[in-house]
Amino acid sequence: xxxxxxxxxxxxxxxxxxxxxxxxxxxxxxxxxxxxxxxxxxxxxxxxxxxxxxxxxxxxxxxxxxxxxxxxxxxxxxxxxxxxxxxxxxxxxxxxxxxxxxxxxxxxxxxxxxxxxxxxxxxxxxxxxxxxxxxxxxxxxxxxxxxxxxxxxxxxxxxxxxxxxxxxxxxxxxxxxxxxxxxxxxxxxxxxxxxxxxxxxxxxxxxxxxxxxxxxxxxxxxxxxxxxxxxxxxxxxxxxxxxxxxxxxx
Amino acid sequence: xxxxxxxxxxxxxxxxxxxxxxxxxxxxxxxxxxxxxxxxxxxxxxxxxxxxxxxxxxxxxxxxxxxxxxxxxxxxxxxxxxxxxxxxxxxxxxxxxxxxxxxxxxxxxxxxxxxxxxxxxxxxxxxxxxxxxxxxxxxxxxxxxxxxxxxxxxxxxxxxxxxxxxxxxxxxxxxxxxxxxxxxxxxxxxxxxxxxxxxxxxxxxxxxxxxxxxxxxxxxxxxxxxxxxxxxxxxxxxxxxxxxxxxxxx
Ligand SMILES: Nc1ncnc2c1ncn2[C@@H]1O[C@H](COP(=O)(O)OP(=O)(O)O)[C@@H](O)[C@H]1O
Ligand SMILES: Nc1ncnc2c1ncn2[C@@H]1O[C@H](COP(=O)(O)OP(=O)(O)O)[C@@H](O)[C@H]1O
Ligand SMILES: [Mg+2]
Ligand SMILES: [Mg+2]
Numbered sequence: 001x002x003x004x005x006x007x008x009x010x011x012x013x014x015x016x017x018x019x020x021x022x023x024x025x026x027x028x029x030x031x032x033x034x035x036x037x038x039x040x041x042x043x044x045x046x047x048x049x050x051x052x053x054x055x056x057x058x059x060x061x062x063x064x065x066x067x068x069x070x071x072x073x074x075x076x077x078x079x080x081x082x083x084x085x086x087x088x089x090x091x092x093x094x095x096x097x098x099x100x101x102x103x104x105x106x107x108x109x110x111x112x113x114x115x116x117x118x119x120x121x122x123x124x125x126x127x128x129x130x131x132x133x134x135x136x137x138x139x140x141x142x143x144x145x146x147x148x149x150x151x152x153x154x155x156x157x158x159x160x161x162x163x164x165x166x167x168x169x170x171x172x173x174x175x176x177x178x179x180x181x182x183x184x185x186x187x188x189x190x191x192x193x194x195x196x197x198x199x200x201x202x203x204x205x206x207x208x209x210x211x212x213x214x215x216x217x218x219x220x221x222x223x224x225x226x227x228x229x230x231x232x233x234x235x236x237x238x239x240x241x242x243x244x245x246x247x248x249x250x
Numbered sequence: 251x252x253x254x255x256x257x258x259x260x261x262x263x264x265x266x267x268x269x270x271x272x273x274x275x276x277x278x279x280x281x282x283x284x285x286x287x288x289x290x291x292x293x294x295x296x297x298x299x300x301x302x303x304x305x306x307x308x309x310x311x312x313x314x315x316x317x318x319x320x321x322x323x324x325x326x327x328x329x330x331x332x333x334x335x336x337x338x339x340x341x342x343x344x345x346x347x348x349x350x351x352x353x354x355x356x357x358x359x360x361x362x363x364x365x366x367x368x369x370x371x372x373x374x375x376x377x378x379x380x381x382x383x384x385x386x387x388x389x390x391x392x393x394x395x396x397x398x399x400x401x402x403x404x405x406x407x408x409x410x411x412x413x414x415x416x417x418x419x420x421x422x423x424x425x426x427x428x429x430x431x432x433x434x435x436x437x438x439x440x441x442x443x444x445x446x447x448x449x450x451x452x453x454x455x456x457x458x459x460x461x462x463x464x465x466x467x468x469x470x471x472x473x474x475x476x477x478x479x480x481x482x483x484x485x486x487x488x489x490x491x492x493x494x495x496x497x498x499x500x
Contacts, residue, residue, distance in 0.1 A: 104380045105377065105380065105390060106376065106377050107390070114388060115388060116385075117385035120383075122355060127355065127356050130355065131383075132354075133370075136351070138364060138365060139344075139363035140355060
């Protein structure tokens with residue numbers, strides 16, 4: 001596999017073409033952003049942690065029958081991904097009120113929800129990723145009704161799997177953001193990344209005075225210290241889980 | 251029917267109790283607001299126009315098989331309404347991109363939509379009426395899935411009827427906001443008002459240089475002059491339509 005020209009530089013990754021038109025060479029960077037890029041920093045070690053965390057998660061999901069764009073690891077900060085025609089949507093699922101949900105509806109962070117909720121945001125930096133509903137997605141032609149049904153079903157399935165994966169390492173999956181796209185043959189596949197940048201992860205049973213122990217990008221967003229030890233904790237837990245699982249299967 | 255104590259003073263109407271616990275005495279006021287009350291004015295004649303317009307519209311809808319909370323007229327600015335247990339939702343239906351939709355998604359006002367869209371906003375002055383999706387409504391317990399199915403079906407039906415009513419008086423219904431509530435026996439009914447305060451109404455075939463002729467509250471929101479002549483045009487057109495319809499039916 002040969003790495004060719006850069007195709008896209010995002011806020012957290014760089015995408016390169018390869019000699020296979022169906023494969024992208026993805027390089028994770030140390031850049032951290034919040035508030036759609038309003039806050040920015042370089043955090044040494046983040047590229048490696050996120051590249052490795054998302055790799056383990058994609059492998060744990062695959063083991064559970066949930067495929068993704070992941071093809072193989074290249075280095076500590078690089079991986080090959082199947083190229084997808086991405087939906088311009090951030091697909092958000094929430095198990096508990098937090099972040100923009102808590103703010104938008106005036107409910108306390110941590111409030112239990114009667115059921116998990118699916119939300120879509122229109123991925124557009126100039127528009128600041130606005131909240132969008134199903135009807136609006138259809139009216140703007142961003143996806144079809146059938147696409148949305150498949151996306152919703154897959155996201156609920158991913159939520160179930162991720163929730164139990166994180167619970168196995170003593171972490172609560174409060175919410176997460178994923179992206180999906182279509183392969184050349186029209187299959188909808190999980191793409192992008194699943195990392196503490198894109199999930200809200202709270203330590204279970206490790207909270208002092210009812211205080212949440214954040215193990216995700218909220219540490220950066222809210223200036224709660226360095227993200228590195230938290231991300232490392234997540235990587236260590238997931239790596240151990242993967243080892244346990246591959247031993248019990250061999 | 252006796253008018254008793256005031257129960258609620260809103261941005262456009264005052265609600266009074268009556269000696270019948272199922273009936274509210276609603277007084278339309280001359281107050282106009284925009285941006286959730288950020289902009290405010292007293293506009294003489296608005297109370298009368300809106301009270302009469304919504305009365306004619308409720309009657310035109312009833313004739314088409316769509317019931318509402320309207321009971322009867324009291325005066326030029328007052329009417330009796332069946333008391334409902336309101337959903338805290340603004341129910342918005344759009345036939346064309348305009349207003350907050352155009353802004354949120356960066357599309358030009360007037361852009362055609364692939365299909366009419368339904369949107370919900372959580373009616374909350376302190377939260378500034380945030381956009382909300384179906385899942386979030388369910389998770390917050392603001393309505394049930396069955397409620398939302400009924401609300402959606404009724405709103406699409408109302409959109410069809412209103413679109414043809416306005417087209418009959420040479421006006422395009424671009425979008426509108428309605429509210430619904432439940433009767434004591436659990437029936438979901440159209441409540442509140444349908445007026446140029448709550449609809450976007452564009453004159454058909456009467457536009458100079460591709461400029462839209464607004465016949466609604468955008469005249470106030472955007473400082474385009476007095477709303478009174480435009481609201482009067484709507485009232486005159488609807489009154490004539492109603493007369494034509496009652497003649498042809500008698
Ligand atoms: N398999 C894939 N094929 C094509 N594009 C992808 C794939 N997975 C993710 N992407 C896109 O690559 C970019 C990832 O880079 P990132 O730094 O996260 O960008 P952004 O700042 O847009 O979030 C995103 O635009 C994402 O939609
Ligand atoms: N049939 C009804 N029964 C009870 N409340 C109603 C009914 N119709 C409308 N309402 C409520 O009455 C109020 C109408 O007054 P308005 O001045 O429009 O208030 P607001 O500033 O809240 O929009 C709204 O809160 C609306 O939800
Ligand atoms: Mg990204
Ligand atoms: Mg109102």
